[in-house]
Amino acid sequence: MILKIDFESEMPIYEQLRRQIIEGIAKGELNTGEELPSVRQLAEDIGINLHTVNKAYNVLKDEGYLVIDRRKGAMVKDILPEATKEYYDSLEKELKFIVADAYCRGMGKDEFLKQCERYFDEYIESRRERENGR
Amino acid sequence: MILKIDFESEMPIYEQLRRQIIEGIAKGELNTGEELPSVRQLAEDIGINLHTVNKAYNVLKDEGYLVIDRRKGAMVKDILPEATKEYYDSLEKELKFIVADAYCRGMGKDEFLKQCERYFDEYIESRRERENGR
DNA sequence: CTATTTGTTATATATATTATATAACAGCAG
DNA sequence: CTGCTGTTATATAATATATATAACAAATAG
Structure with a gap:
């Protein structure tokens, strides 16, 4: 899945990441159970800091989109969050x-x-x- | 028109004001040509700084929702902004x-x-x- | 004329958010 | 052991948000 950051945008980078990942799941570009790049890998790929990626991942974890395993990394949850x-x-x-x-x-x-x-x-x-x- | 600010919200106060004013126009609580409270008046009413109100008004002016007369104050535009x-x-x-x-x-x-x-x-x-x- | 009201401008301050950089840590896989 | 995870900690910088205070020009109300 291709992630594109607009550095001119007023929208924070981590928020752009968050939204694109959710859109990626909706499109089926990211499937349930699928692993995401490591924070360091993705940060390097798009030329940003690993903490920025980490923040996006953790927001998505809190929302119920991702599970994060300390050793394996982040993956899309098997069961997506509900409409609470x-x-x-x-x-x-x-x-x-x-x-x-x-x-x-x-x-x-x-x-x-x-x-x-x-x-x-x-x-x-x-x-x-x-x-x-x- | 009643404006309510949620001081616990993550959304900036000026943005809450902006949205409520647009919603007020949509509902017809604010009509085209209608005058809004002065920045000082509104700021005092809801207990915030006049610059915060001023920012909301100016964003709405830039979007084409309001006209601001240096002496008369802010009013809803006679012709609302288009879908550009x-x-x-x-x-x-x-x-x-x-x-x-x-x-x-x-x-x-x-x-x-x-x-x-x-x-x-x-x-x-x-x-x-x-x-x-x- | 005077006092008041309008938005505007300027300056200063405080706080929170965003993003970066660097380093070190524990846990696990090869 | 080496290299990979996320995590934690610390520091720094820039920006956004909100406040406080003061002064200004222009118009209006009395």
Whole structure:
């Protein structure tokens, strides 16, 4: 899986890593149980500090996406995190704002929903393709 | 319009203000052309520094939501910002991640879309009610 | 005219976050 | 033993966030 960091972005590097890894899991580029590069390896590959990678991994561990074995390294959990109440609450907050912004800018409900649907289908399709190839 | 700050939140105060004001516009609690409290007034009301309010106002000005008159203060723009290419790009990035996260957590496409639709309808309905009352 | 209000600008300070660098540690595999 | 894991510790630097205080120009209210 290819990870790309935008060093001009306001978004912290560890947060960019976190998001790309979650997107990678959604696409099926990263499978449950799959091992991730070691913190040192990944840090060297993308030219950042190992502590930055470590932070991303640990956030993902706390969220329930990864398990980290002190000796083997990080791997994607066999069972992905569930949609807990805390998750629903934060999702609602985030979505409400995004929808408000879109609505103010004159984006129609249908157009917005179509986009969401398209993104969902992209992940579903991507996973399906990869599962067939195995 | 009531603004509530969560001082425990990781989200910066000015960002909380920014989001609530956009949501207020979406709901129709704030109408185009309507004046906002002065930076000093609002800062005092919610117990924060005037520069924090000023930052929120200026971010919203840069985004095209507000006009700020040096003597009269801030007011909601008569014409709200459009969905520019930059906006679409940032929306796509944001939405793709959110969808990925939801998908990984086992949230169904229909459930996700239903929520988005509900939020849209809330804003539409809220605006309609307020327009009828005027 | 005077006093008050507006956003703006400037300076200073404190704190937290982000990212880096370097080093050392324990545990395990080859 | 050697080399690989993540982990811990310490230090440093830059940036973001928030506050405090003061002063300014421009307009308005009395």
